[in-house]
Amino acid sequence: MTVQLADPATLGLDAARLARIAALLDERYVSKGKLKGVDVLVARDGQAAYRATLGAMRDDGTPVAEDTIYRIASMTKPLTSIALMMLVEEGAIALEDPVTKVLPEFAGLAVYAGGGGDAPFMPGRPAHGMRIVDLLTHMSGLTYGIQNRTNVDAAYRKARLDGHASLAGNDHFIAELAKLPLEFAPGEGWNYSVSTDVCGVIVARLSGMSLGQFFKARIFDPLGMVDTGFSCPPEKLHRLADAWAYVPGGAPHLIDKAETSNLVRAPQFESGGGGLLSTVADYHRFASALVGGGAVDGVRLVSPKTLALMASNFLPGGADLTQMSSSLFSEANNAGTGFGLGFGVTIDPTRALVPGSAGEFFWGGIFSTAFFVDPVEKLHMVFMTQLMPSSAYPIRRQLKTLIYAALTDSRA
Template sequence: MELADAQSLGFEPDRLDRIGAYLDEHYIASGRLPGLDVLVARDGEAVYRHTAGRAREDGTPMAADTICRIASMTKPLTSVAFMMLVEEGKVALDDPVTKVIPEFASLGVYAGGGGEVDFMPVRPAPVMRMVDLITHQSGLTYGIQNRTNVDAAYRKARLDGHASLPGNDHFVEQLAKLPLEFEPGQAWNYSVGTDVLGVVVARLSGMNLGEFLRTRIFHPLGMVDTGFHCPDDKAHRLADAWAYQAGQPPQLFDPAEKSGTRRVPRFESGGGGLLSTTADYHRFCRMLVNGGAADGVRILSPKTLQLMTANHLPGGADLTQVSKALFSEAYNAGAGFGLGFGMTIDPAKALVPGSAGEFYWGGIFSTAFFVDPVEKVHAVFMTQLYPSFIYPIRRQLKTLIYSALATSRA
């Protein structure tokens, strides 16, 4: 990938070079991360790229075209797909979810039980709306939260978007048997809501989710390496995934040669199933930073994107006030949540340089991206270490990137 002149786009090149030096010293040389790839851009043009370390246990180097598991960085893509259908009038944010998912007609709120006994009869719940799914205010959860008996039931049924689930119908039927954590719209909890949204996209479009994403987003934007499995002709580019071990080197977690991501999944997880590359996600971010269009292709209107990147938490709250999640891909202070994106409300509370209105997300294998619509800056970070909350690398990256920005547009 050819880089634009950083200085002409308002960056100081010597300060950009600090990014790679810092990552190499603190993460590659130390063995914290096996490999990584980072790209920084302004006005949609890449101005900095640093690739280091290894993609596989056998020493295969991390490369510019290495394919990574992006996990929850799937969520913004599914959310964009849903909003494309909103723009077409096929669904509305305030529609009841049961309009497309009738299996949810009898959902209620947890009233006790679970664990070693059956759940108690649920309390009646207000109608769950589409906006509750896309903002994680639905009352659904993730088994990985590991806090409640409802979470435990999700783990038992493998409902965290697992590729081996028999398919969309099975997924929603099993969810419908379990209680909600809270009444829809009353709190924020990181959840499988975006997986349900992926089922909505599939049912409304008449395509499976992967086909919709491929034909409506990936192909138009030139995202040639993004999909729900890694085909054989690209298998040599798939990275291994590692798991953190306290006081020890990362342990090989999902070797590329045997990875389940090599197979076509039975269930396409709109919340976490995609593979991608730095270059592909950069193309997605170019569209976002440019108000919904890139290279002559419009995916969303600017006003739809503005709606998606506004804070939709009740009363303009931040996540410290309304989040029930033990785990999510966001730091809570100064952070709101939009329609599929985390977003910065107050950089002073976040204690990291940036702009109010930035939006972002990450994946549990420590991948991340952010888009700053004020400065027209975006960045994509790829690595493969599970889980994502071990190191503060996302905050460190933002600090390094903004410290290299010499010309502000605020």
């Protein structure tokens, strides 16, 4: 899909200031070999106003193209959350409903009380019922093995429960999760977790389709997202980027070569938390629907009120992630950031120390991809690259600073 660029001036953006984005990406990252290749798109009112495509998509130097396919990892989560909220709007489930209404396997969950590692987990106190809202907000008590912090995390790693493509399907995933204790009682903390993978299973069970089928029928096809899915078709393999890992003080290390990647095969488990591949153009379509209050070009995913609810801070007492997170996202640069129904939410730009609007929502992926939507300024960004972990460089904050510096009017 080709993205047509509008005149930035007609959208209240300064072209010369937007040009600073490419300069920063090239001078600080691409030319120094920190990032092999990048692609960033800035839009207002759903219209693309700026794009910079730089560097290489492959270790052999193949240049990044405008239709390059990327691993978007946790940028899958907003799509899964929207999918579940579409079913909420249809009355198939409610935010306050117990998760056991769809996943009876979770009836006997208990809170961690000790043990694990080389010993069995000790019997914990029974957890009160987990609700759908607890999953969407990451306040479920579930965790991620990648946190590498507790014995519960270690059990997730051993069972490969972090949305791994080799998991033997949805039922196996839920059954294995049900064997393990929760980090805390649902609603009593915030912990980045496989909660959104569980949401994906719920979408599949409620709809009678696989998550991939639901995405295609209800989101991708209607929006024209022709290159987004859980695997890369062989005929598109030449467009799939390689992936690298950050090496302190050295060149990035190639960790997944596109030509030999497992991503050409359909996964056994479709991870609603991190399994999708996509392009800048496709994710721009999704973000355009979000900046449009849930709809774009006559295609409505959710209503404006539903989206506004999703972009509200659900952390108790108006807390931010630095106050609530058990591990990941507890860092100081998440001050002023809350969490809604599938998105991070800016609650106070003055605490975040980056220009923006209260009510802006966003998320990213472990390969350093990112997007944000500002419903006040009707502004959005999509950024793609392929370097893990996403904490390697402060590039997301730098991009936001440059984008907001290019605004010539404010609608606040």
